[in-house]
Amino acid sequence: MIYGFGLAKGMGVTLKALVGPSFTVQYPDRRVGIMGAAKAAGISTPSLLFKHPIKALRAVLGFEHIAVMPTQSSRFRGNDFTWYEDRCTGCASCAKYCPLGIIKIVTLPGGINMQEGESYAIETFDIDTGRCMFCALCVEACPYDALHMGSEFERSNYVRMDLVLTKEDLIAAPKHPSTWFRPQMEEAGYSPFAEALEDMKKAGRHETPTVDELTQTWVKDRRTDEVVED
């Protein structure tokens, strides 16, 4: 053994990294050189030089940047929720299964049949994402595929109250549901980063859930025994 050989070998590894690629993912934008700018603009480098000389100069000086979206899995659970109001019956399964109890649901009897016990009009549907740990048990619990995890993750905020997702927020937000626990979306090849899924019929396993399905199919699949209050 030659003293110093191991040290030299270690320096060789770092030297290899010096000439090798960098694995940094730059977000939200990436600085590009002149070649990268041309590639991003979809034209060849000489034509960029002649057609957009200012852009080329900026690229040479290192001021040109292109937006970068990090690659996420379609199952990615962002700190956001997607909620389809039409699919929701107000059963509050999600609120019951939330380990932290941060989903607040207030319902009034009513809805489609106006008959008590079958469907409810939803008065309040608040999710306090400031306390949420995004375990997605509520999504797992939703029998009607009304609640989905969202893919959004840029929701940092200066005001704690703004982290509470209200019913209005949820309705207004663009719908990019994560495919987490939604195999039907995966089978359909849906990617939350490509397009929004505004159509509530495509989002769930059932186009229009009925009361029969509520009592027979879904609940029985999930519970072999009686629901017990605890």
Place this chain on the structure above:
Amino acid sequence: MPDPFDSILYQYVYCTLSSTDDVACVGSGLFGGGLLPGGLEWLAYVLTAVTIVAVLINAILGGVLMMIWGERRLLGRFQGRTGPNRWGPFGLLTPIADAVKTMFKEDVMPTVSDRLVFTAAPILMLFPALLIYAVLPFGAGTWLADINVALLFIIAIGGANVLAIVAAALGSGNRYAMFSAMRSVAMLISYEIPLVISLIGVLMLSGSLSLVAIVNAQTLPFFIVQPLGFFVFLVASMAELNRTPFDVAEAESEIVAGYMTDYSSMKFGLFFLSEFAATIATSGVITAVFLGGWHGFDPIPSQIWFIGKMVAVLAVIVWIRASWPRLRIDQIMNFAWKALFELTLINLVVSGILLLIWPSPSTTELWYMAGINWVVFLASIYIFGKVLGPKHDPVKAGNIQPDVTLSDSDAPALPTGGGD
């Protein structure tokens, strides 16, 4: 008193200002020279000195900023990252942004601190780092002062920054800082000795302590002729600079930030600045003493050669920083006293004998010397590694004995009570 015509820097500025009738000034200087009326030569002298010092200090600051950028960028690449690239072209403005941010930070003063000493420490730290530049020859004729004891001066001044570290530690009253100060003092006292002795071989070859004379004496760069001296000097100066693997004085994983723990704002900035200024200065000394200084081939100006060699030395220092872990303080002391000190003595004896054989060596004889010195270098490194190196063979990952077991049924019996 340095002669103003000794350095072309002086000459240029001095001749621009002074209306001296010295022959050396004829035809040099801007605007034909003589901006000041006659009889004011002394003022020209003073103004020249002030101008050059101001230019140099600003150049040092610029160099430090460039080095901060370069080090971070290079470290990033060594680690497979990109490094700073957001602010300005290739992130070049990042250190300026850092500096601005540092200035606007709150200046925290610990309540138990000795205010005067606490404030004086960063200034004390910067002062020796800047003084080294006074004697560095940046190129042919480009130096501030060519004093005849320049090398000794550099070593003497370079050791003074430990006083600042001790001042910082005592001033802030922090116990991590105290550890840092203890370590620095112990390390400095140990590494000063090989640092000085390693230069004696060079002195014997060049016959002068002046850096200009040493550069001029290098028909062959001295790192070829004096590999052992070069190695020891590089290692010892890295220890003096607190660079990895000798950065025990500010080991952030052990003693937080060492003597800088309680510092913030521009006081911290001054520490940072002086550290980098000292690193650049030391790389300049290495360049001048061992790498042939400003010598190079022609179309490229000598100043560029000098700076290029400096940058190469800095890159190696950063490379080492990216690759190696830190040594422990007792191992550092062992290394200084058991390895470096002896290596310098070997170098001294061998160089002395070789100079007895070839009293004033020609270039060919320098090559012979280089050959013998390299053989001695490699052999002594090998022997010292054998004697002082780690006891197990790390390359083979020594003490691993993987035993193959397929399932629980044929697992070997375990040791039962009574030790392994």
Place this chain on the structure above:
Amino acid sequence: MNLENVLLVSAIIFAIGLYGAMTRRNAIILLMSIELMFNAVNIAAVGFSRYTVPTALAGDPVSVTTDMVQSALSGHIFALFIIAAAAAEVALGLALVIAIYRQRETADVSELDTLRG
């Protein structure tokens, strides 16, 4: 700048050192004062070397040899030896202070009075 001024500065620094050595009770400051006195002596030695004539060169030497010139530097040699001796003295003195501190928990010389009757 002439020899008288140099000697005056030397004398002042020596006197300050003397004052410190007499009045301060901390052993380390005592050592520092002694260093100041050493320094004053160095200044005087180098000043004499710079401004006075070595005997070998006094009068009209027939020829000036290197030995004679070197003897003009005797003051420098004195200063160098004093510096080296001072380093030895400080090392030993501080070791003593530390040893005493360890035993007596003080670096105050006026408390080191175990030999007092």
Place this chain on the structure above:
Amino acid sequence: MPANTAFDTSGEDLATQIEAIASSSVTANGDTDVWVSSDRLLDVMNGLKEAGYEMLIGVTGVDYVGYFEVVYHLLSLSQNKRAIVKVKCGEGRIDPVMPSVLSVWRGAELQEREVYDLMGIRFEGHDDMKRIFLWEGFEGHPHRKDFL
């Protein structure tokens, strides 16, 4: 079915083993676990360590409202067996005290402190019996059923 229970020593075997070590210390036994009386605990544990249970895997306090129970999970590396020894910590809920097994296993040090901190069972013979997670002066013991 994963072999989750295959390595637990059966209750009967363990009971006979313990009876051989310290007679009439076993109060009951289940499928895989054995209850011993707390005053014979140290004898039993010393004997079990002699018998090859080198490692004390876990010390757990359980609050069964009427009484406290301390569960010791033991592991024998040489025999590849686990044993579960349970000790009822007297009747009532006021100042339950247990003998410490720190003298038998070094590994009991932090685990007994944890049980003391969170369950309030004091171990006699443990020389560093103080709170581990909560600060000194904290009122009550959080893992008791009557805490909140």
Place this chain on the structure above:
Amino acid sequence: MPLKTEPITINVGPQHPSTHGVFRMRVTFDGEEVIDVEPIFGYLHRGSEKLAESRTYTQIVTLTDRMDYVASMTSNLSFILSVEKLSGIDPSPRGVWLRMIAAELQRIASHLVATGFFLQDLGTLGTPLIYMMRERETILELFERLCGARITNSYMRPGGVFMDAPDDFWPALDRFLADMPHRIDEYEDLISGNEIVAVRCDGVAVVDSQTLIDASITGPMLRASGIDWDLRNRQPYEYYDRVKFNRPLATASDNYARYIVRIHEMRESLGIIKQCLEQIEPGPVRPESVPFLIRPPAGDSYVGTESPKGELGFYLVSDGGVAPYRCKVRAPSLINLTLLREMLIGDKLADLFVTFGSIDINMGEVDR
């Protein structure tokens, strides 16, 4: 011989670059030498065990994520195994294989973090750490494909896993398996043969195996002292009896041994994943019969599993309700700290953190 100085007491932590979280030690130094250490816990105590008493078994899975947050898959697995034993659930084979793959990936990720921070404590300025984080990132991306989350996975459910792996998971896993051995070689080139690492770690904090066993210390620390004790092999759970793997052992029981054992265990884990891929079959990932709300019969259960840090086990007591009556975690991170004081005393200040890093603890699991 070192200068004898006044002993200095320093509070290391809870905010210190090298305490791996909010750990605090009150250390007394004589010069550079450690003469006394008092570990102080509890800065991250969240009462997980108490919280578990008011949550259903599925909800507790999310709590286990947050105990050892650099190895949540193995925490999940340990808890799930205990629940399955308690309620007698027979998991579906594909679910078991997926759980094994996830657990072994998590073991690699955890060892990467452990060795990376261990080397960071040695003062390597992050180079190996960043290399290792790069590979950990690949694993986390695999987890993201698998379950949508990177750190706090909540992937496993009683009876299996909640969802089958997506189609794009398998090629990504294959790429990782093909790439990772070279990466481990790279780490070994960078660090294992490094003389500075050797002189720093050799013979530091040596504990003999008998003391380790007596102090209930398990996992790589125990294996680094030459004791061949790996629960995956000795007391196989899941399908670990159907895969073949070596157990790297070192005899030195010093910091270097603990490091090198982890490096070699990563290679073995890769082998296990490959064998899992060969044996995995299509099928449901969770048996249909397992209800969402589990009500195990009254009783108790304990299953010890080999987490990356040592034996992790959940002692569950059920009274027949939907939530456990008592849930106790046998946390290897806490129990492996039993010998901290003995390991540190007599060493230098610099070795304090290296030794601490070589134990590989996670404050989330220590304090729970």
Place this chain on the structure above:
Amino acid sequence: MDGTIDVVFWIMSAGAIGAALLVVTVKDVFRAALALAGSFLAVAGIFFLLQAEFVAVAQILVYVGAISIIVAFAILLTRDMGQGNQTQSSRFLVVGGGVMAALFVLVAGFVAYDTAWSDRDAALNDNTIAVLNGQYEEVTDASGDIILIASTDTDVAMNGVFSDSTGWLGGLLVRDYVLALQVLGVLLLASIIGSIALVREQATK
């Protein structure tokens, strides 16, 4: 240029004296040490002005670089945790010490200014002055000895005795004063061994 040198000299002297005064008056030991380092630096400056570059650099190397740091180290080691580095002067000696120091300065100043020091430039012939000022050439005389004669060539002026004393000092140290040098080496070695023996822990403890 002489006027400039005078000004610099007085600045340096004032610095050295002021720092020295701080050393003996400041309460805090570490501040005293810092002042001491400053005083040493100023004295080194005076050495530079006296054309003793090597001595000046040796002063910086040994005093500023080593002795100050060892003093600081000793302060670190003997620091009283309770009251920091504070220390007192003994009250009764202050007056006596001050009077004695003032008397010493008076006497020494009187001697310095009263003595008619042999002026170098007046006592020597032109050749010797030129040689001492560095304007000389080396010539081998008839008997084979090297003698130095005055030169008018400005190029060799840089190699004068005082402007490049390093080489000459080296010659003196290894020839005329070699015994003293060796004795000094023994002294240093003895002091190192002595210091180690003093601060070493007792093996029997």
